[in-house]
Every structure is written in C-alpha cells, then in structure tokens.
Amino acid sequence: MNEDGGMGGHGGEDTHGDATHPSAIAPDRDALLLDAMLGNLASYLRMCGYDAAYAPDRGVEDDTAIRSLAAAEGRRLITRDRSLAASTPGAVLLTERETTDQLRELHEAGVALEIEAQPSRCGACNGPVERVDVDEDENEERPEYAPDEGPIWRCLVCDQHFWTGSHWDDVAETLASL
Numbered sequence: 001m002n003e004d005g006g007m008g009g010h011g012g013e014d015t016h017g018d019a020t021h022p023s024a025i026a027p028d029r030d031a032l033l034l035d036a037m038l039g040n041l042a043s044y045l046r047m048c049g050y051d052a053a054y055a056p057d058r059g060v061e062d063d064t065a066i067r068s069l070a071a072a073e074g075r076r077l078i079t080r081d082r083s084l085a086a087s088t089p090g091a092v093l094l095t096e097r098e099t100t101d102q103l104r105e106l107h108e109a110g111v112a113l114e115i116e117a118q119p120s121r122c123g124a125c126n127g128p129v130e131r132v133d134v135d136e137d138e139n140e141e142r143p144e145y146a147p148d149e150g151p152i153w154r155c156l157v158c159d160q161h162f163w164t165g166s167h168w169d170d171v172a173e174t175l176a177s178l
C-alpha cells in the first residue's frame with residue numbers, strides 16, 4: 001500500500017492499467033501460474049485467496065507451453081527461471097529457494113500477501129471450497145482428524161476438508177513477519 005514506485009514519472013500511487021508493473025498484485029485482480037518447484041509457494045498463495053495454478057498440476061512443462069497457458073488464462077507467471085521470466089510478459093522472477101524467502105521476495109515485489117478470513121481456495125489443488133455444516137447436515141461428518149469445533153470447508157474438486165486451525169495461524173504469523 002505504501003509502496004512508492006521510486007522511478008520518477010507519475011507521482012500518484014495508481015498503477016491501474018500497468019499490467020506489467022510488478023507492484024500492486026492482488027488476489028481479486030491477478031490470477032497466477034506457478035512454475036515447477038514452486039508448489040509449496042502455490043499453497044500459501046491460495047491461502048491468501050489467489051487463483052494460483054501450479055504448472056505441473058496443469059500438465060505443462062516446457063517454456064512454450066507455460067507461456068501459452070499464462071496467456072490463454074490471463075495468469076501472471078511466477079518462476080525462478082530467468083530466461084522464462086524475461087520472455088513472459090508480466091512475469092515475476094524469484095531467486096530464493098526457501099518458501100518463506102520466496103514469500104518475502106513476492107512481498108517486496110508488491111504482491112499482496114494476507115491470509116483470508118475464510119478459505120476460498122483449496123491449498124492442495126486450487127479448486128474452490130465450500131463451507132460444510134457438519135453439525136446440521138446429517139449427510140456430513142466431521143473428519144476424524146479435525147478439531148471438535150469450528151467451521152469446516154471442503155474442496156469441490158478434490159474433496160479435501162479444511163479448517164482454520166494452528167497451521168492457519170502459523171501461516172498468518174509467517175506472512176505478518178515478512
């Protein structure tokens with residue numbers, strides 16, 4: 001929010017319309033495509049509400065296929081591959097290997113990283129999740145490993161269940177410390 005472009009030119013903070021500027025990336029505007037080896041990062045981004053596709057999950061590997069998918073679905077590529085980043089419009093290049101360091105790099109590049117109040121994306125597969133009322137609906141059962149209380153969500157694609165337990169708090173803390 002307080003990011004200052006710093007390159008002179010327009011004094012305003014409105015970067016609207018500048019699709020290739022790396023700052024001001026937010027889940028309500030930007031869909032993402034994560035390159036191979038960035039699967040862990042993808043799940044963090046999904047917890048922040050991003051529509052974050054993971055290239056290997058989508059069956060794309062080579063640079064041409066990745067560029068085509070990004071263009072076809074309007075996704076911004078995040079990659080550690082320098083030449084791929086350079087040849088893909090709007091791509092964000094990462095240099096770090098550890099997920100927390102990569103999150104910091106994204107944060108510094110102006111990517112909004114704030115955990116959602118409630119999950120909307122499956123961390124595992126990027127599918128949409130829905131709230132399940134395990135206490136009211138007799139067809140629903142609270143998963144054995146879930147906490148005894150609190151809301152439960154289910155992925156509409158892979159059927160995995162979610163809740164905002166200690167892992168959620170850990171992620172929130174990690175993001176707050178960037």
Ligand SMILES: [Zn+2]
Nearest residue numbers: 122125155158
């Ligand atoms: Zn899923």
